[in-house]
Amino acid sequence: MSRLNLRQIPRISYYEPEEPSFDEYLFCSECGDYVYDYCSIHGPLLVVPDNKVPKKTKLPSYVPRAALTIPNVFLHLAPSIIPGAGLGVFATLTLPAGVRFGPYRGEITKEIVSMYCWQIYDENNKPKHVVDAADGDRSNWMRYVNCSRNWNEQNLLAYQYKGQVYYRTIKRVPRFTELLVFYGSEFASYLNVDLRLYNSPPKIHGNISFISLHSFFYYRNPDLESPTIKSKPKVKKDNQPINKKGKHPAKIMKKKNLKEKSVNILTKKTSGASTKYIFECDGCNKKFSTKDILAKHISYCHKTQKKLDTTAVRTQVEQTPVPQLTEIFNCDICEFKTSQKRRILAHLKAHVAKQVYCCNNCDYKCITNSNLQNHMKIHTGEKPFSCNICEYKCIQKSSLQKHMKIHTGEKPFSCNICVYKCITKSDLQRHMKIHTGEKPFSCHICKYQCIQKSNLQSHMKIHTGEKPFSCNICVYKCITKSDLQRHMKIHTGEKPFSCHICKYQCIQKSNLQSHMKIHTGEKPFSCHICKYQCIRKSNLKTHMKRHTRAEPFS
Numbered sequence: 001m002s003r004l005n006l007r008q009i010p011r012i013s014y015y016e017p018e019e020p021s022f023d024e025y026l027f028c029s030e031c032g033d034y035v036y037d038y039c040s041i042h043g044p045l046l047v048v049p050d051n052k053v054p055k056k057t058k059l060p061s062y063v064p065r066a067a068l069t070i071p072n073v074f075l076h077l078a079p080s081i082i083p084g085a086g087l088g089v090f091a092t093l094t095l096p097a098g099v100r101f102g103p104y105r106g107e108i109t110k111e112i113v114s115m116y117c118w119q120i121y122d123e124n125n126k127p128k129h130v131v132d133a134a135d136g137d138r139s140n141w142m143r144y145v146n147c148s149r150n151w152n153e154q155n156l157l158a159y160q161y162k163g164q165v166y167y168r169t170i171k172r173v174p175r176f177t178e179l180l181v182f183y184g185s186e187f188a189s190y191l192n193v194d195l196r197l198y199n200s201p202p203k204i205h206g207n208i209s210f211i212s213l214h215s216f217f218y219y220r221n222p223d224l225e226s227p228t229i230k231s232k233p234k235v236k237k238d239n240q241p242i243n244k245k246g247k248h249p250a251k252i253m254k255k256k257n258l259k260e261k262s263v264n265i266l267t268k269k270t271s272g273a274s275t276k277y278i279f280e281c282d283g284c285n286k287k288f289s290t291k292d293i294l295a296k297h298i299s300y301c302h303k304t305q306k307k308l309d310t311t312a313v314r315t316q317v318e319q320t321p322v323p324q325l326t327e328i329f330n331c332d333i334c335e336f337k338t339s340q341k342r343r344i345l346a347h348l349k350a351h352v353a354k355q356v357y358c359c360n361n362c363d364y365k366c367i368t369n370s371n372l373q374n375h376m377k378i379h380t381g382e383k384p385f386s387c388n389i390c391e392y393k394c395i396q397k398s399s400l401q402k403h404m405k406i407h408t409g410e411k412p413f414s415c416n417i418c419v420y421k422c423i424t425k426s427d428l429q430r431h432m433k434i435h436t437g438e439k440p441f442s443c444h445i446c447k448y449q450c451i452q453k454s455n456l457q458s459h460m461k462i463h464t465g466e467k468p469f470s471c472n473i474c475v476y477k478c479i480t481k482s483d484l485q486r487h488m489k490i491h492t493g494e495k496p497f498s499c500h501i502c503k504y505q506c507i508q509k510s511n512l513q514s515h516m517k518i519h520t521g522e523k524p525f526s527c528h529i530c531k532y533q534c535i536r537k538s539n540l541k542t543h544m545k546r547h548t549r550a551e552p553f554s
């Protein structure tokens, strides 16, 4: 028998597949346990991918690419509910628990130099690299998700999976709710989140829910676990973990590892709630715990600006204590907020007095006599403030100050999402409703809804048939003065709005804004039934009719 015959003997392979990496496990909140890749009982997470923004899309410098990556069927950007937090991400539709977003995109770096960093860990639980989304053109929409201030409002969980950070919904998120993720205790305390209250039982849930939410929270947010709670893992209460039975020891270790990874922290050093940031950037006032990190931040974020002096900053910051954030006083009865103690006291008194100042001519009620005096001028026709350039007159000095900006061209308020700029904060707040989709005024006859009361008043004229404005050249009649002004441009041939990329010209600004989307590739309106996307809402409406009538699509 030849030795070569041995080759024909069937071989037994002793190769054992390698233990999956710790970050290939996921936590299934239904089972309360870690699963490999996905839970075979409760199914995989619902994956929502980012919107694709073609690399060649030319965007105006004020539109960060990240903003366009938002999956806009489900989510949108709008000012955060957290005072002073800037933009945030909101659900456009109600989302169930178990929706996965991500991965978090950004530049891979070694150091944490911005407020947009997640730390990635290796197999041995050692920091591997950082994903930094400070650059809005090299990151995705996830950079806009803010930090939850308590467990009740936390609806996302950040976790590391196959070397990347994902967010997933941990509870049902009703539409128009802001998505909030816990950043980790150090960054959260830097943002003034009171960690001692983070787990406080939400009063509305009562005691029973408290127990379950509380223990659930501790399991899901080990970053906040106290040693006492950590030392009691075997007690299976509500959602407490059970993981020992019949499991490979290595797996348990890895799961523990993963558990520690479920919530990463955005800042590097964990010295608890008392962290002091003494190195302040004089370019943007951001604070850092070491001079090196500050220097890196300056070279990264302010490289085009003149060199900022870190030594001078340090001296200055060390001499003066880190400034406290302005204290905000909230009214317990309504949503009123102010930074002035004097105003909150006046406001509360007014609640007590139940708005004693009432107008004799109309239903107007107010909380101060001076407000009533101002209001009375509406009835007397008195307009003590007048513009020295045009014929504008008004009741309040502040209205005149606002009006003067029309002449100076000053528009201090600008939208973070689009090109809109305006004179007053309230105009910006009203404008932002375009992005949030909020329409507080609705018609009782048809389904019309709008952002402004005046628009509803105009709309009602559709039902009454009233068209008080008419053209003196043709038969055109309309409901609003601005409609007539726009119409008159047909007769004058005036097309004040023109595209800076092609030769397109038009009468209305809104038409130009729609047109610009041809160049940016943006298609903000999308069908929730099929993949159709378009630039104009009217096109989507036409498209939707085809679904309802089951017409063929062209």
Ligand SMILES: C[S@@+](CC[C@H](N)C(=O)[O-])C[C@H]1O[C@@H](n2cnc3c(N)ncnc32)[C@H](O)[C@@H]1O
Residues within 6 Å of the ligand: 080, 082, 083, 084, 085, 086, 087, 088, 115, 116, 143, 144, 145, 146, 147, 148, 149, 191, 193
């Ligand atoms: C990752 S960014 C979040 C997006 C940010 N809101 C924006 O408009 O770009 C982190 C920054 O958002 C703000 N922020 C997030 N959560 C906050 C919170 N709970 N309280 C105050 N500021 C917060 C802080 O300025 C923080 O440095």
